Amino acid sequence: MSTSLDGGDLFRVHRDDIPYVRFLGADGQPTQPLPEWVNDERTMVGYYKAMVKAREADRKAIAMQRTGQMGTYPSGLGQEAPGVVYGSLMNKDDVLVPYYRDLSGQLLRGVELSDIYLYWGGDERGSAGEGYGQDLPNCVPIATQAGHAVGIASAFRIRGEQRVAVTTCGDGATSKGDFLEALNLAGTWQLPVVFLVVNNQWAISVPRQIQCGAPTLAQKGAGAGVPCVQVDGNDVVALHEVIGSAIERARKGKGAMVIEAITYRLGDHTTADDATRYRPNDEVRKAWEEEPVKRLQTWLHQRGWWSPEQETALQEQVRSEVQKAVEKYLSTPLPETSDLFDYHFAETPIGLRQQHEEMQGGLSHE
Amino acid sequence: MSEAAEKKTLIEAVNLALDHAMEEDRDVVVLGEDVGTNGGVFRATQGLKDKYGLRRVMDTPLAETLIAGMTVGMSTQGMKPVAEIQFMGFIFACMEQLIGHAARMRNRTRGRLTCPMVVRAPFGGGIHAPEHHSESTEALFAHIPGLRVVIPSSPVRAYGLLRSAIENPDPVIFLEPKRIYRVQKQVLPDSDFRLPLDTCFTLREGSDLTLVTWGACVRECQEVVRQLAEEGISVELIDVATIKPLDMDTILASVRKTGRCVIVHEAARSFGVGAEIAARVSTDLFHELHAPVERVAGYDITMPYYRMEKHYLPDENRIRQACLQAFGN
Numbered sequence: 001m002s003t004s005l006d007g008g009d010l011f012r013v014h015r016d017d018i019p020y021v022r023f024l025g026a027d028g029q030p031t032q033p034l035p036e037w038v039n040d041e042r043t044m045v046g047y048y049k050a051m052v053k054a055r056e057a058d059r060k061a062i063a064m065q066r067t068g069q070m071g072t073y074p075s076g077l078g079q080e081a082p083g084v085v086y087g088s089l090m091n092k093d094d095v096l097v098p099y100y101r102d103l104s105g106q107l108l109r110g111v112e113l114s115d116i117y118l119y120w121g122g123d124e125r126g127s128a129g130e131g132y133g134q135d136l137p138n139c140v141p142i143a144t145q146a147g148h149a150v151g152i153a154s155a156f157r158i159r160g161e162q163r164v165a166v167t168t169c170g171d172g173a174t175s176k177g178d179f180l181e182a183l184n185l186a187g188t189w190q191l192p193v194v195f196l197v198v199n200n201q202w203a204i205s206v207p208r209q210i211q212c213g214a215p216t217l218a219q220k221g222a223g224a225g226v227p228c229v230q231v232d233g234n235d236v237v238a239l240h241e242v243i244g245s246a247i248e249r250a251r252k253g254k255g256a257m258v259i260e261a262i263t264y265r266l267g268d269h270t271t272a273d274d275a276t277r278y279r280p281n282d283e284v285r286k287a288w289e290e291e292p293v294k295r296l297q298t299w300l301h302q303r304g305w306w307s308p309e310q311e312t313a314l315q316e317q318v319r320s321e322v323q324k325a326v327e328k329y330l331s332t333p334l335p336e337t338s339d340l341f342d343y344h345f346a347e348t349p350i351g352l353r354q355q356h357e358e359m360q361g362g363l364s365h366e
Numbered sequence: 367m368s369e370a371a372e373k374k375t376l377i378e379a380v381n382l383a384l385d386h387a388m389e390e391d392r393d394v395v396v397l398g399e400d401v402g403t404n405g406g407v408f409r410a411t412q413g414l415k416d417k418y419g420l421r422r423v424m425d426t427p428l429a430e431t432l433i434a435g436m437t438v439g440m441s442t443q444g445m446k447p448v449a450e451i452q453f454m455g456f457i458f459a460c461m462e463q464l465i466g467h468a469a470r471m472r473n474r475t476r477g478r479l480t481c482p483m484v485v486r487a488p489f490g491g492g493i494h495a496p497e498h499h500s501e502s503t504e505a506l507f508a509h510i511p512g513l514r515v516v517i518p519s520s521p522v523r524a525y526g527l528l529r530s531a532i533e534n535p536d537p538v539i540f541l542e543p544k545r546i547y548r549v550q551k552q553v554l555p556d557s558d559f560r561l562p563l564d565t566c567f568t569l570r571e572g573s574d575l576t577l578v579t580w581g582a583c584v585r586e587c588q589e590v591v592r593q594l595a596e597e598g599i600s601v602e603l604i605d606v607a608t609i610k611p612l613d614m615d616t617i618l619a620s621v622r623k624t625g626r627c628v629i630v631h632e633a634a635r636s637f638g639v640g641a642e643i644a645a646r647v648s649t650d651l652f653h654e655l656h657a658p659v660e661r662v663a664g665y666d667i668t669m670p671y672y673r674m675e676k677h678y679l680p681d682e683n684r685i686r687q688a689c690l691q692a693f694g695n
Contacts (some may be wrong), residue, residue, distance in 0.1 A: 095443075097439070124473065124474050124475075124476055125476050127474055127475045127476070127478070128475050128476035128477070128478045129478075132475075132478065134442070134443070134479070136442065136479065137474055137475055137479075141462055141466045141467075144435060144462060144463060144466060144467060146435070147431065147432055147434070147435015147436050147438065147439060147463060148435055148436070148438050148439035148442065148467070149439060150432070150435070150436050150439065151435060151436030151437060151438060151439020151440040151441075151442075151443075151447075152439040152440065152442065152443055153439075154424070154436055154439070154440055155439070155440045155443035155445045156443075157421065158395060158421045158422065158445070165439075177429075177431055178431055178432075178435060178462075181427070181429040181431055181432035181435075182432060182435065182436075184427055184429065184432070185426065185427055185429075185432055185436065188427060339476070343472050343473040343476055343477050344472065344473055344511050344512045345472070345512070345514070345536050345611075346472075346480070346534075346535040346536055349564060349611035350611075350615075351611055351612065351614065352611075
């Protein structure tokens with residue numbers, strides 16, 4: 001066997017070695033025999049309902065931004081599936097370490113939609129809600145959350161707790177040292193952490209093929225000794241299988257896993273972005289044929305678990321739930337100005353208290 | 367004779383503070399490069415791995431960004447990690463984590479999550495170290511809302527301040543002046559000894575001039591204070607120690623009394639902690655000052671390699687000249 005470190009060979013080997021998991025094709029038809037748990041109607045219908053709600057919540061967020069009721073917002077349109085799956089499979093006392101396009105997952109973790117709106121509406125209290133439990137807030141600086149996830153997983157290991165950290169990131173984040181450094185630690189310490197790379201093909205305007213020369217993003221795990229797998233990120237069955245086994249594996253002390261969920265960002269990067277400047281319309285049209293909601297709906301129909309009447313009722317229900325969250329968000333009073341000062345230290349230093357008085361129009365110097 | 371009754375150097379005091387903190391609280395863990403079997407390149411963590419095991423004394427991969435990131439993550443779980451960055455010159459890879467996350471976690475979650483963590487790093491020049499090993503960049507951290515910055519200048523203060531820093535519920539950047547790691551030995555107080563993290567230390571009272579400093583420069587300042595006393599000038603010497611939050615009350619009370627203020631620090635002069643102190647003294651005591659506030663500091667140049675570093679570091683002569691100048695000499 002050659003010991004040459006020829007890059008092409010290495011990549012080819014890795015590509016062949018990395019499994020790609022898919023159960024439901026783009027047309028909603030099984031591509032292979034489905035696992036037993038799929039016979040649980042509640043789980044499958046639950047995934048569908050959760051995705052529909054996330055999509056409506058997302059639509060509403062964009063609408064609010066367009067009408068001046070919310071700040072810049074990053075749409076998760078088209079990538080609802082990974083979130084509803086990890087959100088369902090994690091235990092409540094596991095910890096989610098998200099990036100910033102995780103609305104569908106955060107809702108299932110128990111975060112109030114009105115809190116998510118509050119966060120994107122420019123209010124720190126949106127990350128303070130009880131629904132978060134110990135989950136970390138959205139992480140805006142790319143890939144920095146990967147370090148937090150392995151730190152949290154280290155804490156679980158030190159304390160001997162059977163808990164798991166799940167961290168998400170986009171395709172662009174895998175180019176950052178933070179991601180690779182965290183992965184490296186997870187491999188060498190066998191940490192209970194799942195790295196879920198939501199590859200939506202675009203890092204703002206930079207497409208996947210010029211983000212990284214490796215055939216897969218999953219294979220970055222190989223360099224760290226972490227098992228890695230690709231999965232159809234629009235297929236809840238495949239996601240359930242892969243994420244479920246990764247979480248279970250981590251919980252049993254068998255270490256980390258990298259999952260590359262291949263999906264597509266159907267919307268703009270954020271409401272401040274215009275993807276038509278850099279993205280071919282043909283590609284987006286094709287991506288719509290792969291999207292996760294319609295795919296699962298088709299399958300549920302065929303299974304006899306979903307009807308047009310149920311669809312109408314669900315649409316009505318999610319619109320009403322989302323509207324309630326909108327009203328709660330919009331009616332949230334502004335915080336006191338003291339809120340801006342009081343959370344920098346457990347005990348606010350005198351100098352900061354004086355600056356607050358200054359803000360209130362008191363003494364102008366300390 | 368008990369362990370604590372022996373005289374200890376500053377680095378030994380750091381080691382003992384870590385040891386006692388780990389002994390008293392299982393949530394205190396130590397991590398960094400070479401902190402395990404090797405006990406740290408300066409021996410700050412010597413013996414801890416044998417005593418507390420691999421899980422609590424963690425040799426991390428050689429990745430500073432990771433060290434800072436995982437320290438943030440661990441601390442959100444209520445652990446009290448003490449991370450060592452081997453030299454301050456390597457801390458810059460941590461800045462995104464420290465500024466973007468550690469400093470902000472409490473605020474951005476309105477107290478839901480916090481970062482009760484300490485990042486220790488040896489800093490400063492004067493030990494003939496290689497490039498990137500001698501800088502003093504405390505001002506970078508002091509500028510960031512949400513971070514505490516602490517610099518001990520004696521074994522006793524190192525012990526008391528580090529114990530308090532570890533127990534503090536917020537992130538503390540604990541910078542150790544390595545030039546004085548081993549120059550002074552002191553008997554340390556009992557293990558329940560703590561020092562406040564928001565109070566300057568008045569090391570010597572005086573009536574004619576206030577000399578404000580911190581870190582290794584305390585030693586040169588002490589010598590100048592002694593010399594000036596022989597010449598009939600009474601100098602009040604303040605070791606700031608807790609750079610952030612800054613205890614201006616102590617400094618202002620002193621300068622109100624003396625009417626003169628000289629600030630000494632090793633870091634580059636411009637935009638530094640000295641500038642902040644000078645601004646506040648000038649604002650609050652403008653009419654009570656007998657002379658302009660003076661700074662003796664490193665120059666605004668790249669820290670020289672060791673053959674020339676003595677030209678950069680504030681020395682007794684420069685400090686003395688600045689003091690005399692405040693009297694019009």
